[in-house]
Amino acid sequence: MVPQSADREGASVGRISRLWSTVAARLGDIKGLLGKPPTANNLSQVQGTTSLLAKLGQDIAASESPDTPERYRFVQAWGHWLGRISEWTAEDLS
Numbered sequence: 001m002v003p004q005s006a007d008r009e010g011a012s013v014g015r016i017s018r019l020w021s022t023v024a025a026r027l028g029d030i031k032g033l034l035g036k037p038p039t040a041n042n043l044s045q046v047q048g049t050t051s052l053l054a055k056l057g058q059d060i061a062a063s064e065s066p067d068t069p070e071r072y073r074f075v076q077a078w079g080h081w082l083g084r085i086s087e088w089t090a091e092d093l094s
Helices: 015-034 040-063 069-082
Strands: 004-006 012-014
Touching (some): 012 015, 040 069
């Protein structure tokens, strides 16, 4: 069974779904911040969000079982890629 928790509307949402939802939201935040003039506050927010995404990537990578090798490799790659946001291009963020 997938671990689940209730959301505000009463539906059940799995842990991995919540992680991916957070990733999508934070990628949107970074995209918005990078479109603004660089200020100390914006750079600090990008750093904090990048750190959060690296942690989420680790959680996602650790969530998959090696029992399904193709899926395992895919999820591992995504998890590690999230830890390297500084190497992403503008196209990667679109």
